[in-house]
Amino acid sequence: MILTAACGAVGDLSEVPSKKPEKPASTSASACDVAGDDFAGDVELARCLTESFWAKEFQAAGGTYQPVQDFIAYDAKSGPVCGGEKALPENAFYCPDGHFIAYDATWLRAMYDQMGDGAVYVVIPHEFGHAVQAQLENDFSYNVEQELQADCYAGATLGGLINADLIQAEEGDDAELLTNLEAAGDPTDAWWEPDAHGTPEKRQEAFATGFDKGVASC
Numbered sequence: 558m559i560l561t562a563a564c565g566a567v568g569d570l571s572e573v574p575s576k577k578p579e580k581p582a583s584t585s586a587s588a589c590d591v592a593g594d595d596f597a598g599d600v601e602l603a604r605c606l607t608e609s610f611w612a613k614e615f616q617a618a619g620g621t622y623q624p625v626q627d628f629i630a631y632d633a634k635s636g637p638v639c640g641g642e643k644a645l646p647e648n649a650f651y652c653p654d655g656h657f658i659a660y661d662a663t664w665l666r667a668m669y670d671q672m673g674d675g676a677v678y679v680v681i682p683h684e685f686g687h688a689v690q691a692q693l694e695n696d697f698s699y700n701v702e703q704e705l706q707a708d709c710y711a712g713a714t715l716g717g718l719i720n721a722d723l724i725q726a727e728e729g730d731d732a733e734l735l736t737n738l739e740a741a742g743d744p745t746d747a748w749w750e751p752d753a754h755g756t757p758e759k760r761q762e763a764f765a766t767g768f769d770k771g772v773a774s775c
């Protein structure tokens with residue numbers, strides 16, 4: 558667990574849901590016709606399931622979810638520009654200027670290989686959490702509160718998908734998700750700094766709140 562060491566202690570896991578997302582129970586139960594059986598498939602499936610989750614949430618609230626305009630895999634320094642800023646290596650981010658998500662595929666793949674598919678199912682829903690914020694707020698900008706809310710939204714997304722049997726939970730690997738939470742990035746800040754994304758404890762708490770209580774609790 559190289560990233561755990563690099564990011565410091567994961568902290569108290571007692572508050573953490575004892576579930577983790579695993580393979581989809583059945584793709585036929587969702588609108589997502591993607592096989593999540595390898596890295597590329599899991600990334601696409603995480604995107605599709607997350608957007609279908611939010612489409613339903615918005616619909617239930619009388620609104621319409623706007624899917625991201627683009628979903629871009631990049632390699633290290635070849636990433637797309639966002640608001641005049643170049644994409645950073647080893648990162649994933651939502652760009653409000655263009656309403657797209659981009660991720661360093663080499664970096665995400667390394668986490669996937671080290672920690673399992675839970676890596677993808679935390680990082681991607683977190684970034685879609687920002688895409689949702691940008692639709693709900695007039696003057697979206699990144700700050701710690703937004704990061705914690707995005708963690709909460711990610712937890713709510715996973716909890717909702719598990720409850721709908723669109724992904725299966727597996728016991729005994731809580732730390733995987735939370736380690737990944739610490740590693741989830743954004744372009745505008747140093748993600749390893751506690752004051753950029755919140756402390757690991759705060760992030761775990763936000764994630765667990767969303768997971769247990771849903772979007773309204775975020």
Ligand SMILES: [Zn+2]
Pocket residue numbers: 683684687703704707742743
């Ligand atoms: Zn973020």
